[in-house]
Amino acid sequence: MRCISTALLLLTCSFAGYGQSTDDLMSELDNATKTDKKEEVTATFKATRIINSSTVENLAAGVLDFRILHRFGRVSDGTENFFGIDNATTRIGLDYGVTKWLMVGIGHNTLGKTNDGFAKVKLLSQKVDGTPVSVSWFGGIAALGGKAPQMPPGMEYYFTHRLAYTNQLLIARKFSKKLSLQLMPSVVHLNLIDSSKFSNTMFSMGIGGRYKVSNRVAVTAEYYYRINNADMPFSGVTTYNSFSLGADIETGGHVFQLFFTNSQGITERSFINQTTDTWTDGQLHFGFNISRVFTVVRPKEFRNNAPAKNW
Amino acid sequence: MNKLFLIILAASISASAHAQKYMTRTGKITFDATAPKSPEQIDAVNNEVAAILSAADGKLVFQVPVRSFKFQRDLMQQHFNENYMESDKYPKAEFKGGIEGKDAGIASTSGSHNVTVKGKLTIHGVTKEVSVPGKITVADKKVKLEATFAVKLEDYGISIPNLVADKVGKEAKITVNSELTGK
Numbered sequence: 001m002r003c004i005s006t007a008l009l010l011l012t013c014s015f016a017g018y019g020q021s022t023d024d025l026m027s028e029l030d031n032a033t034k035t036d037k038k039e040e041v042t043a044t045f046k047a048t049r050i051i052n053s054s055t056v057e058n059l060a061a062g063v064l065d066f067r068i069l070h071r072f073g074r075v076s077d078g079t080e081n082f083f084g085i086d087n088a089t090t091r092i093g094l095d096y097g098v099t100k101w102l103m104v105g106i107g108h109n110t111l112g113k114t115n116d117g118f119a120k121v122k123l124l125s126q127k128v129d130g131t132p133v134s135v136s137w138f139g140g141i142a143a144l145g146g147k148a149p150q151m152p153p154g155m156e157y158y159f160t161h162r163l164a165y166t167n168q169l170l171i172a173r174k175f176s177k178k179l180s181l182q183l184m185p186s187v188v189h190l191n192l193i194d195s196s197k198f199s200n201t202m203f204s205m206g207i208g209g210r211y212k213v214s215n216r217v218a219v220t221a222e223y224y225y226r227i228n229n230a231d232m233p234f235s236g237v238t239t240y241n242s243f244s245l246g247a248d249i250e251t252g253g254h255v256f257q258l259f260f261t262n263s264q265g266i267t268e269r270s271f272i273n274q275t276t277d278t279w280t281d282g283q284l285h286f287g288f289n290i291s292r293v294f295t296v297v298r299p300k301e302f303r304n305n306a307p308a309k310n311w
Numbered sequence: 312m313n314k315l316f317l318i319i320l321a322a323s324i325s326a327s328a329h330a331q332k333y334m335t336r337t338g339k340i341t342f343d344a345t346a347p348k349s350p351e352q353i354d355a356v357n358n359e360v361a362a363i364l365s366a367a368d369g370k371l372v373f374q375v376p377v378r379s380f381k382f383q384r385d386l387m388q389q390h391f392n393e394n395y396m397e398s399d400k401y402p403k404a405e406f407k408g409g410i411e412g413k414d415a416g417i418a419s420t421s422g423s424h425n426v427t428v429k430g431k432l433t434i435h436g437v438t439k440e441v442s443v444p445g446k447i448t449v450a451d452k453k454v455k456l457e458a459t460f461a462v463k464l465e466d467y468g469i470s471i472p473n474l475v476a477d478k479v480g481k482e483a484k485i486t487v488n489s490e491l492t493g494k
Binding site for chain 2 (some may be wrong): 020021022023025026029030032033039042043059060063071177215216249250254293295298300301302
């Protein structure tokens, strides 16, 4: 009896060796595919802008984004201007993802007839159990358009006087699936300012973030604290720190952003340093960002197939 | 009795020595979840599929890193990972099963064979029994696996909001095309 049971035991053992269980095969695969590479954290933000500010998100390489940004007039204007709807400023622009880490854009603003351009470079990516933050550099230039302003006698208005430069470091962390925050130390340099009492170079610290309330809706906010020149008026009017509060709504093809802000300007020099309205007086502007993305250069996996349908 | 013991021992050793296995880490799986009248194509390619086939008994496992699916549009890829597949929670899709019935050992014979593969398919954390017809081609220490089948997204707890129901279908057609090499 003992012999038979030993034989049976061996028989079963031999079959186990003969055919490993699928679980064994799966752990064999696990071992074979194990890597030390830490995974990048994705979707820190839904879009390339929080509200006015850029986020650490870049467009994918080969993607073109057509953006229409709208800021209406003051809600506090009341019925006279249909709560601001009558006085809108707009920026239309094109952004493009050159590589995974480089994104560029150009745009035209109705406010000040300003043309602007920017580049955004991804420097660091947050990783799961690794690098704690994502870091990008944003560099922008904006040129005022329109007629030359009245200059003091003996002074000429050169093209360079129209220019403003922005440098920002975007430092973001996705704390959880829902919460992401971004710090934005910023330097804006205006080539021409009204008074020598102030500095042409202005430092500020911005903070922004989003909180997802569902898979497709997130609440967003951003605020800039101006470190110097906070008392510098713009065209003789007192300026305030910029604060915006809004929502990201994701639809099939794009993210729709709706918000209230006290900044009517859309370029960095306008919203960070030349915001002349304040929340406390109800001088809010309703605004929205819409974007439509087009795949210009398709990912390499799809290059041999039929052309991508963009519509 | 001692003789029987020895015979069984010898048999078991020789059997495990012959347990030829085939493997890949660069297998290809594509899917197409385009709704019938959708204006745009909802499809993706994954070239980082891992699989092992044990030739003698036809046991077969697949491991699919969900994040490695590449879409034509980056936004689709984002939504796929964030909203539909929740790839941070369920990073891998898996299949555990084998070639059915008398064909189980067919991978030891060269040539092209039509087979049925049965087993447990796990997508989005949900496991279902599936049975899939496919083709297995054995030649020159390589085994090619080809199959096309459909899965109902609903069965795997993937809900498609009305907003995109005209684009994303209720079913995804999955195509497996992977070449495994002998280990």
